[in-house]
Amino acid sequence: MHNVQRAITIRNHQVILQGELLFQRDQSTPNARFFSELYKELKLTYPKFFKMDPLAKLGFLAAELLLNSLSAEEKEEMKILLACSHSSIESDTMFQNTISDESNYYPSPSLFVYTLPNIVIGEIAIRHRIYGENGLYLTPPNNKKSIIETLHKQIKWEDNRYALIGYLDYYKNKYEVDFYLIHS
Amino acid sequence: MKDLVLELKKEIIEVLNFEGMTPEDIDENAPLFGDGLGLDSIDALELIVLMEKKYGIKLADPNQGREIFASITTMAAYIKEHRTK
Amino acid sequence: MNQRIAITGLGIISAIGNNRSETLQSLLQSRSGIGKMQYLNSVHHEFPVGEVKLSDAELKDLCQIDSQTIIGRTTLLGILAVREALKEAKIEQIEEHKIGLISGTTVGGMEKSEQYYFDFLHNDLHNQYINIHDCGACTEGIVEQTGNYCFCTTISTACSSAANALIMGANMLKAGYLDMVVVGGTECLTKFHLNGFNTLMILDKTPCKPFDQNRNGITLGEGAGYLIIETEEHAVKRNIKPICFVSGYGNACDAYHQTASSPDGKGALLAMQKALKMSGLKPQEIDYINAHGTGTHNNDLSEGIAVQQLFTPVPPISSTKALTGHTTSAAGGVEIILSILAMKNQFLPQNLNYQNKIEELNFEPIKSNMLNHPIQHFLKNSFGFGGNNSSIIISNNV
Structure with missing residues (x-):
């Protein structure tokens, strides 16, 4: 893939930015704690982070590390094209749990808003004030490499000089994210 | 009233998933929305659910919630007057 | 080519x-x-x-x-x-x-x-x-x-x-x-x-x-x-006569809230502007807008503000959701097709259940079907939670 300016991978509790190990925790660390510790390590002050679902937290953290060198102006027209496999199943399950017990039936609005996989893009866009094109594609896990290439080919260079593309997934406590910052 | 204020702070931290925040971090007179705690319209709905579940108060109109949820203090005052459980 | x-x-x-x-x-x-x-x-x-x-x-x-x-x-x-x-x-x-x-x-x-x-x-x-x-x-x-x-x-x-x-x-x-x-x-x-x-x-x-x-x-x-x-x-x-053409499209992020639209309709405005730019058309060349128009307080105001920022005057506009209901993920497809059917039959479809103008807006939607009304180009808005806003321009056969 050409024109990749920066790349980040987070999996197995290891954050690898530009091929270098940046942060890691023991495998036994629960995912939620791993995410909050990474958040603290990055010295962020964005209380909304704590209300996000795991998929959004994952994308948010990866985007934070990938985009921190860009100016507001460079980010404004940026495009975000992402793919995932298990969609928002994690939040779907949590939301379903709030409506499955008849004696304690309270559908949670703040969980419902995360039962859409593309909310992760919304959260990244809100954080970085990115107004460019965005799309979220669903594809089987074994198609990851191919969909990232498709997304790369799909980028139309208009007013934007940058695009964020990649793959992320969160399913049954297993997660992974591969994001690429592409420069025109 | 003081107990209710503390209870509300704990409830809000829990239902809105403010991981790592303590009741002392919330000023009961600061605005819940906008500049203060930074809550949004979805959080307001979550508070409506809380009102019904915990205190038996049914709010049909989300706009009504805006005044009630101005701060922890206004929320506690409303609950004190209208609670059915 | x-x-x-x-x-x-x-x-x-x-x-x-x-x-x-x-x-x-x-x-x-x-x-x-x-x-x-x-x-x-x-x-x-x-x-x-x-x-x-x-x-x-x-x-x-x-x-x-x-x-x-x-x-x-x-x-x-x-x-x-x-x-x-x-x-x-x-x-x-x-x-x-x-x-x-x-x-x-x-x-x-x-x-x-x-x-x-x-x-x-x-x-x-x-x-x-x-x-x-x-x-x-x-x-x-x-x-x-x-x-x-x-x-x-x-x-x-x-x-x-x-x-x-x-x-x-x-x-x-x-x-x-x-x-x-x-x-x-x-x-x-x-x-x-x-x-x-x-x-x-x-x-x-x-x-x-x-x-x-x-x-x-x-x-x-x-x-x-x-x-x-x-x-x-x-x-x-293939020797197939096209029904009509896709002449422009744009997608933009509202970057405001997970589910609510921004008060100034920025994402909607950007999406419509991008679609117009690609089509090479001027706003006054759009004969009809099929709005996202969900009927929520928030969407219709936000979308309306974006529309009136871009179009002076606002062309005939309607939401067809009072006919079909909001078909959510299918809405873009369903409503583009409804609009194409209207275009091919030269009428502007009504915005059902409308009575009173929104105070903050300067336009009213189409109050009843307007027959014998040719459409050369129409714009379709389709907005999703996550601030994902898309606009598409369809042009009739020439």
């Missing part, structure tokens, strides 16, 4: 008709498909809905699928609409073409999962339905019944999914990856998203009233809408 994107086939099913001709009749007569809940097994009968007036068994029958087949309602709706579109575009053997399928859905097979949820937990009676739960499985279900496409994927950007499927399809045609693409979306009603919208307190207990001062929320609907798109050159080579 002529790179215009031609539309050569349409397929639609919704509360106002099971196919294209039924839909046109309803549209001409402003006959709403919204009514009392008949098919969705929910306790919330206080909410009217726009249901497709067929049970799953009847849908299977129409699709000529064995009654024992494990298949969900979203997939069944999709199969019917895709088949209708393929037929019109005279595509008989999928395998003979470099053709892709890009389908939008967000609810996927949820309606079967909620029906069998406790069985999944406690016994193995209905485990086959687990495999058709996800959104991708719905697209694969459509593939199984309609042919062997050389590319297929699913787009899930909530209520703008189908519009984004069209955008992705057009991009792939322009890049030369495919010769033809079936694009659109499908979504059935489920308790899951009805309850979800209800917790957001944005469902109207009366049929929705888009762009009315006293609008009070969404009426949910269901359906599917698919279009066949190909380059004009390819259509000419």
Whole structure:
């Protein structure tokens, strides 16, 4: 893939930015704690982070590390094209749990808003004030490499000089994210 | 009233998933929305659910919630007057 | 080389008709498909809905699928609409073409999962339905019944999914990856998203009233809408006369809130501007706008503000959601097709249930069907949660 300016991978509790190990925790660390510790390590002050679902937290953290060198102006027209496999199943399950017990039936609005996989893009866009094109594609896990290439080919260079593309997934406590910052 | 204020702070931290925040971090007179705690319209709905579940108060109109949820203090005052459980 | 994107086939099913001709009749007569809940097994009968007036068994029958087949309602709706579109575009053997399928859905097979949820937990009676739960499985279900496409994927950007499927399809045609693409979306009603919208307190207990001062929320609907798109050159080579053309599109992020639209409608404005820029048209050349117009306080105000910022004066505009209900992920496909039907029959479709102008806005939507009103170019807005806003411009044959 050409024109990749920066790349980040987070999996197995290891954050690898530009091929270098940046942060890691023991495998036994629960995912939620791993995410909050990474958040603290990055010295962020964005209380909304704590209300996000795991998929959004994952994308948010990866985007934070990938985009921190860009100016507001460079980010404004940026495009975000992402793919995932298990969609928002994690939040779907949590939301379903709030409506499955008849004696304690309270559908949670703040969980419902995360039962859409593309909310992760919304959260990244809100954080970085990115107004460019965005799309979220669903594809089987074994198609990851191919969909990232498709997304790369799909980028139309208009007013934007940058695009964020990649793959992320969160399913049954297993997660992974591969994001690429592409420069025109 | 003081107990209710503390209870509300704990409830809000829990239902809105403010991981790592303590009741002392919330000023009961600061605005819940906008500049203060930074809550949004979805959080307001979550508070409506809380009102019904915990205190038996049914709010049909989300706009009504805006005044009630101005701060922890206004929320506690409303609950004190209208609670059915 | 002529790179215009031609539309050569349409397929639609919704509360106002099971196919294209039924839909046109309803549209001409402003006959709403919204009514009392008949098919969705929910306790919330206080909410009217726009249901497709067929049970799953009847849908299977129409699709000529064995009654024992494990298949969900979203997939069944999709199969019917895709088949209708393929037929019109005279595509008989999928395998003979470099053709892709890009389908939008967000609810996927949820309606079967909620029906069998406790069985999944406690016994193995209905485990086959687990495999058709996800959104991708719905697209694969459509593939199984309609042919062997050389590319297929699913787009899930909530209520703008189908519009984004069209955008992705057009991009792939322009890049030369495919010769033809079936694009659109499908979504059935489920308790899951009805309850979800209800917790957001944005469902109207009366049929929705888009762009009315006293609008009070969404009426949910269901359906599917698919279009066949190909380059004009390819259509000419196949000896197919295009119905109309995709002349511009744009997608932008509102970057404001997970579910609410920004007060200034920035994302909507950017999407419309991008679509206009690509089409090379001026705002005054747009003859009709089919709005996203959900009937929520927030959307209609935000979208209205964006529209009046870009268009002076605002061209005839309507939301057709008071006819079909909000078909969520399918809405972009369904409503582009409704607008194309209006364009081909030279009328402007009414914005049903409208009475009073929104105070903050300077325009009113179309109050009754305006016949003998040619449309050369129309703009379609389709916005989704996540701040995902898309606009598409369709131009008539010249």
